Structure formats: C-alpha cells, structure tokens
Amino acid sequence: xxxxxxxFILYHASYMEVxxxxxxxxxxxxxxxxxxxxTSSFNQAYSYVAGAVKKAIRLRRVPTDFSLKNGVINxxxxxxxxxxxxxxxxxxNIEWLHFIAANxxxxxxxxxxxxxxxxxxxxxKVANDNTARTLNAYMDGIFGIPGDQxxxxxxxxxxxxxxxxxxxxxxxxxxxNALEFVRSERYGDIHPSD
Numbered sequence: 001x002x003x004x005x006x007x008f009i010l011y012h013a014s015y016m017e018v019x020x021x022x023x024x025x026x027x028x029x030x031x032x033x034x035x036x037x038x039t040s041s042f043n044q045a046y047s048y049v050a051g052a053v054k055k056a057i058r059l060r061r062v063p064t065d066f067s068l069k070n071g072v073i074n075x076x077x078x079x080x081x082x083x084x085x086x087x088x089x090x091x092x093n094i095e096w097l098h099f100i101a102a103n104x105x106x107x108x109x110x111x112x113x114x115x116x117x118x119x120x121x122x123x124x125k126v127a128n129d130n131t132a133r134t135l136n137a138y139m140d141g142i143f144g145i146p147g148d149q150x151x152x153x154x155x156x157x158x159x160x161x162x163x164x165x166x167x168x169x170x171x172x173x174x175x176x177n178a179l180e181f182v183r184s185e186r187y188g189d190i191h192p193s194d
Contacts, residue, residue, distance in 0.1 A: 001090040001123060002040050002166055006080035010038035010168060010179070011045035011073055015056035015066065017184040018074045021176045032122040032169035033103045036176060038076065044165040045073045049187045069188025076179040084175060087116060089124030092159050094152045100127050101139050101146055108139065108146050120175040126167045134158045
C-alpha cells in the first residue's frame with residue numbers, strides 16, 4: 001500500500017470541479033465511511049468519472065442531458081501533517097473486509113466503527129464494482145455468518161484475484177486542510193493514452 005508523503009498527487013473523479021472540499025456533502029455508507037475519496041491512480045479516477053456523472057444525474061445535481069465529457073478529474077497535492085491519525089489497510093484481508101462491511105452495514109462489526117471513529121485518513125484497496133457482488137454476498141450471509149472464519153476466508157479468497165487499486169478517504173476537516181487543489185481536467189479533453 002502506498003503511503004502518503006509530502007507533495008504526493010491524488011485524484012478525485014467528479015461531475016464538477018471541487019476546489020473547496022465540503023465533508024458535509026460526502027455520502028455515508030462507502031467503503032471507509034463518510035469522507036472525501038481520492039486515489040493515486042489517474043487511470044482509476046478516469047474510470048470513475050462515468051459513475052460520478054451517472055450518480056449526479058440520478059440525484060438531480062445536474063440536468064438529465066449532462067454530458068459525460070463534462071465530467072472532471074480533480075487533482076490535489078497532499079501536504080504532510082504528522083499529527084494525523086492515518087490507518088493503512090496494506091492488503092485486502094479480514095480486517096479490511098470487516099471494516100468495509102461495517103461501513104456499508106453498521107449492524108456488522110460495530111466495534112470497528114468505534115475503533116476508527118477518530119481516524120483522519122483511512123487508506124486501502126478499493127472495493128470496486130468487480131468486488132461489490134462478493135461483498136454483498138458476504139454481508140447477506142451467502143458465505144456463512146459474517147465474521148465466522150469460513151465466511152471470511154471464502155470472501156477473501158474470492159476477492160484476492162481482483163486487481164484492487166488504492167483509495168484514500170479523508171474523513172476530517174484537518175485532513176482536508178492537507179489537500180491543495182492543483183487543477184481539474186475535463187473528461188472530454190483527456191485522451192485515454194495520456
């Protein structure tokens with residue numbers, strides 16, 4: 001897992017330019033809880049723009065004829081703050097699985113939500129669309145009772161072959177203040193080979 005370092009560049013896919021980050025507008029129930037999500041991978045951010053635009057249309061934040069080409073990749077530079085509480089999930093393991101399950105269903109593993117309640121930044125692998133089915137099956141008890149060794153092992157084994165990219169969830173105002181907006185790039189102006 002990549003560690004945050006001073007000067008590190010991070011990307012955020014959106015339907016709009018986000019110069020000033022407002023945590024109150026962030027959705028709960030995501031992998032690492034409510035927060036502002038970024039990645040170190042430009043290509044991953046590029047692939048997420050379409051989903052961000054579709055969600056904005058569904059939530060009526062933009063007109064129904066809003067064009068994907070007007071979606072945006074926001075670019076930020078991270079400025080190190082050693083007083084942060086940062087937790088890195090170095091791999092897609094049982095702790096990672098339980099934490100994502102708890103954030104998606106707060107009745108599962110509530111102790112983990114409490115343990116990480118004051119964590120400023122959580123970083124780890126993305127539970128993307130390719131892994132969503134496995135996570136949903138796990139939370140629905142298809143593999144057995146979530147938290148049981150057999151269910152956990154089966155879910156992790158199913159997830160491991162996926163090439164999971166990284167994500168950084170900035171969860172507090174102090175963490176957000178460590179991000180400097182650099183620029184935004186319009187989706188329609190980016191050539192996939194860039």
